[in-house]
Amino acid sequence: MHITHLSLTNFRNYARLEQSFPDGVIILYGNNAQGKTSLLESIYYMATSRSPYTQSDRQLISWLVLGDPLPFARLVAEISTAEGLKRVEVTLAKKLVGKSYRFVKEIRVNGLPRKVMDLLGQIRVVLFLPQDMALVEGSPSERRRYLNITLCQTNPDYCRALNQYEKVLKQRNALLKQLQENDQRRGRRSDTSQLAFWDEKLAAHGACLIAGRFRLVKELETRAQAIHRDLSGQDENLRMRYEPGFDVTDQPSGQMGFSTGDLGASALPQLPQEEITSLFIDSLRKNYALDISRGITTIGPQRDELRFLINGYDLGIYGSRGQGRTTVLALKLAELTWMEEQTGEPPILLLDEVAAELDPHRRGYLLERIDNVRQVLMTTAEPALLEDMLHVGATRWRVKAGAIEHTD
Numbered sequence: 001m002h003i004t005h006l007s008l009t010n011f012r013n014y015a016r017l018e019q020s021f022p023d024g025v026i027i028l029y030g031n032n033a034q035g036k037t038s039l040l041e042s043i044y045y046m047a048t049s050r051s052p053y054t055q056s057d058r059q060l061i062s063w064l065v066l067g068d069p070l071p072f073a074r075l076v077a078e079i080s081t082a083e084g085l086k087r088v089e090v091t092l093a094k095k096l097v098g099k100s101y102r103f104v105k106e107i108r109v110n111g112l113p114r115k116v117m118d119l120l121g122q123i124r125v126v127l128f129l130p131q132d133m134a135l136v137e138g139s140p141s142e143r144r145r146y147l148n149i150t151l152c153q154t155n156p157d158y159c160r161a162l163n164q165y166e167k168v169l170k171q172r173n174a175l176l177k178q179l180q181e182n183d184q185r186r187g188r189r190s191d192t193s194q195l196a197f198w199d200e201k202l203a204a205h206g207a208c209l210i211a212g213r214f215r216l217v218k219e220l221e222t223r224a225q226a227i228h229r230d231l232s233g234q235d236e237n238l239r240m241r242y243e244p245g246f247d248v249t250d251q252p253s254g255q256m257g258f259s260t261g262d263l264g265a266s267a268l269p270q271l272p273q274e275e276i277t278s279l280f281i282d283s284l285r286k287n288y289a290l291d292i293s294r295g296i297t298t299i300g301p302q303r304d305e306l307r308f309l310i311n312g313y314d315l316g317i318y319g320s321r322g323q324g325r326t327t328v329l330a331l332k333l334a335e336l337t338w339m340e341e342q343t344g345e346p347p348i349l350l351l352d353e354v355a356a357e358l359d360p361h362r363r364g365y366l367l368e369r370i371d372n373v374r375q376v377l378m379t380t381a382e383p384a385l386l387e388d389m390l391h392v393g394a395t396r397w398r399v400k401a402g403a404i405e406h407t408d
Contacts, residue, residue, distance in 0.1 A: 136319065151216055
């Protein structure tokens with residue numbers, strides 16, 4: 001899979017861009033705030049329907065047109081895939097919805113209107129950026145988001161289950177809030193039978209998420225371990241521990257932990273999805289009193305956790321910055337291999353200012369491993385750090401003020 005042409009209109013600092021893309025490694029260099037990262041962001045946005053840098057789609061539209069009556073941004077990519085050529089188009093526009101104006105996202109694939117969910121998987125990418133240290137040091141939500149984006153690009157069933165789970169969770173939480181208010185007003189416990197309907201739906205979708213996340217973590221760990229050993233000189237052993245957010249084994253932590261090769265007391269990895277559903281329903285029912293008192297669902301995939309361990313020690317607590325960078329690099333390279341195995345073709349690799357974050361050993365290892373990737377886009381403010389890539393036919397483009405200058 002690779003992009004053959006990219007068109008941007010009013011996206012960030014690109015008023016208008018029409019650019020054809022070759023295969024292989026493309027180095028985007030130039031000063032800061034010129035548009036290097038925005039170019040990668042546009043590709044990632046079309047692949048995942050969201051930006052890695054902002055939660056607001058409005059911020060993606062060029063500030064030069066935000067004062068217009070109906071500002072808009074348009075992104076179009078033409079992609080060559082194993083199935084043939086594909087055209088993906090995303091438009092962000094301010095439109096009248098009901099009695100108020102808001103920004104609306106419209107999707108077209110090969111000219112046909114599609115839902116936002118249908119966008120996922122049309123373009124598959126692996127993004128590596130300095131902020132990825134949050135996968136080790138950040139909150140659990142950062143790690144859940146990583147698992148979701150990776151799986152949604154390769155597994156439509158998982159993506160649909162995630163979408164439905166979030167909808168059902170909102171409905172169940174609304175009912176819990178209502179029951180909480182009823183208890184407080186009446187001074188007695190409400191009838192909980194209304195929760196049974198939402199329990200079954202939540203558990204069915206949640207079981208799909210849990211099973212998908214465990215398989216992903218297990219398969220990524222196997223690949224990342226070998227890469228991590230190479231990077232660390234065989235001195236460190238990387239483990240990834242997935243902790244589903246509901247109690248099956250009655251552990252004091254309230255979570256069920258397991259990892260590849262060491263299942264511990266948990267038998268969940270060996271269970272079919274139907275049994276995970278049943279266990280989830282039982283856990284939801286046991287938590288009725290707590291959920292109603294708090295007015296929110298306190299267990300489930302929305303509370304899942306993923307931990308990284310080096311030689312048995314939790315990296316997020318005891319690890320150094322260097323160990324964190326090595327782990328993230330190993331994880332991203334493992335993701336690259338895993339995604340190719342799942343889909344039959346390598347994803348597009350996006351590297352945003354990563355070279356400056358890595359020491360010469362890790363940088364050299366990265367450049368060696370990506371040599372066979374079909375298409376790689378790398379940004380840097382210091383092109384000298386990537387001189388080795390110029391000897392293997394890398395394309396160099398200078399980015400200046402939202403425009404690309406060919407320097408080869």
